Amino acid sequence: MTANTASNKLTWREFRSSPAYANRRDKTLTGLKNFAIGLFRLIVIAGISYVILAPVINIIANSFFSRQDSINPMVFTIPISPTLERYTMAIKYLDYLPVLGSTLLYVFGVTLIQLLVCSMAGYGFARYKFPLKSILFAFVLVTIVIPLNTIQFPLYTTFRFFDPLGIVSLFNGGKGINLLQTPWPTVLMSLFGCGLRSGLYIYIFNQFFRGLPKEIEEAALVDGAGTGRTYFTIMMPNAAPAVITVAVFSIVWQYNDSFFANTFNISDSILVTRKLESLINVIANAEKIQTIREQQLYFDAGVVLVLVPVVVIYLLLQRRFIEGVERSGIVG
Numbered sequence: 059m060t061a062n063t064a065s066n067k068l069t070w071r072e073f074r075s076s077p078a079y080a081n082r083r084d085k086t087l088t089g090l091k092n093f094a095i096g097l098f099r100l101i102v103i104a105g106i107s108y109v110i111l112a113p114v115i116n117i118i119a120n121s122f123f124s125r126q127d128s129i130n131p132m133v134f135t136i137p138i139s140p141t142l143e144r145y146t147m148a149i150k151y152l153d154y155l156p157v158l159g160s161t162l163l164y165v166f167g168v169t170l171i172q173l174l175v176c177s178m179a180g181y182g183f184a185r186y187k188f189p190l191k192s193i194l195f196a197f198v199l200v201t202i203v204i205p206l207n208t209i210q211f212p213l214y215t216t217f218r219f220f221d222p223l224g225i226v227s228l229f230n231g232g233k234g235i236n237l238l239q240t241p242w243p244t245v246l247m248s249l250f251g252c253g254l255r256s257g258l259y260i261y262i263f264n265q266f267f268r269g270l271p272k273e274i275e276e277a278a279l280v281d282g283a284g285t286g287r288t289y290f291t292i293m294m295p296n297a298a299p300a301v302i303t304v305a306v307f308s309i310v311w312q313y314n315d316s317f318f319a320n321t322f323n324i325s326d327s328i329l330v331t332r333k334l335e336s337l338i339n340v341i342a343n344a345e346k347i348q349t350i351r352e353q354q355l356y357f358d359a360g361v362v363l364v365l366v367p368v369v370v371i372y373l374l375l376q377r378r379f380i381e382g383v384e385r386s387g388i389v390g
Contacts, residue, residue, distance in 0.1 A: 121145065121359040128351050144359035151340045152333050152360055158367065161313065161330045164241050169308040171248040172259055173301060179251050180263025181289060185275070195264075201257030206317050214321055217243040243322040244312075254318060255311055259304045266300035267293065302378040306371070313368050334360050 115135070122140040127133045148154070182188075183195050221227050221234030237243050247253040251260065274296065278288040294301070319329055326332040337360045338353045347353055 117358045117361055120355055121362050123355050125352060128349075128355060144355050145363065147341055147345065147356055148337065148359040148363055151337060151344065152330065152363065153327075154330070154363060157327060157330045157333050160328050162367065164328055165309055165312045168241075168244055168248050168253065168312050169305055171245065172253055172256060172308050173304060175249060175251050176256055176259035176304065177263045177294065177297065177301070178289070179260045180265075181267050181293060183260070183264045184267035185272075198257045198260050201252065202255075202261065210317075210321055213243070214238075217246075217322060238323050239325050240322075241324060241328060244318055244324075254315055255307065259308065262304055263297065263300055266297055270296055299378065302375055306375050309371055310368055330364055334364055 119135045119137065121144050122142070123133070123137045124139040124141045124143070126139055127137045130138070179198075183191065183198075217237040219234035220237045226234055237246075244253060248256065270293070274292060275288055278292050283292070314331065316331065318324070319332055324332065326336065334357075338357050341347060341356045342353050347356075
């Protein structure tokens with residue numbers, strides 16, 4: 059029996075020194091390490107998701123609260139007596155469908171302008187050599203990082219007394235034109251490549267066009283295609299991922315923009331987000347609602363209505379958008 063025990067102990071020592079034991083140990087340690095890393099990632103992602111999504115979930119839930127639910131301290135997140143009254147009132151006082159139509163027309167119009175102008179600028183920087191090219195592109199990068207608040211007053215005065223090179227005053231009795239409360243300031247800035255985030259869009263297109271082979275243009279030139287035809291029929295279709303990326307960015311940022319909207323005092327009949335700012339006061343005065351808690355419920359319903367279109371647009375373009383981000387040189 060002692061001999062057998064010694065034999066077993068010797069066998070165990072031999073097993074511990076064998077490659078099979080080392081492989082099993084390494085696999086176990088690797089598995090535990092991967093499990094710990096995976097668990098840590100899960101906790102971090104869950105925490106970040108909660109911080110981001112909790113307010114949104116709370117707003118959506120509150121928009122269905124009835125008056126009884128709003129005053130019941132036992133009700134949290136899930137309403138006991140859900141109602142659509144908040145949405146009915148929000149749609150009515152937001153003048154939702156007409157104003158939303160005007161907003162989408164404005165947003166898509168500005169987006170198309172930015173796609174055309176910024177893609178042409180990015181293509182020019184990527185493919186052509188001209189004097190002061192590096193300095194001009196540096197100015198483009200400066201527009202990405204410069205705080206908009208620093209140029210708010212010059213922008214306001216420029217479009218309050220719009221008179222480029224004194225031309226307007228020659229035909230208007232020595233006075234400039236007041237373009238405030240109209241979408242023209244944003245449209246004009248987009249036309250000249252200095253609209254909202256235009257510097258970033260130029261950079262995205264520049265990076266993408268630099269990654270396309272020059273043989274494409276050389277082949278088009280051999281076939282007799284000019285610069286314009288090559289750009290519109292060959293380069294732009296090949297730049298579809300960058301176009302989708304810039305389109306999504308432009309739509310979302312133009313739709314949610316408050317800086318230019320407030321600076322230029324764009325009418326709330328054009329932008330539904332500006333209409334939303336006064337929703338609480340309008341409903342409180344019209345419906346004689348004095349309770350702040352109940353006023354907030356109507357505002358939450360308005361927020362959901364404003365969020366729905368941009369979320370739908372993003373979901374429709376999500377796959378192409380992610381592909382465009384990966385290929386446009388802005389990863390990380």
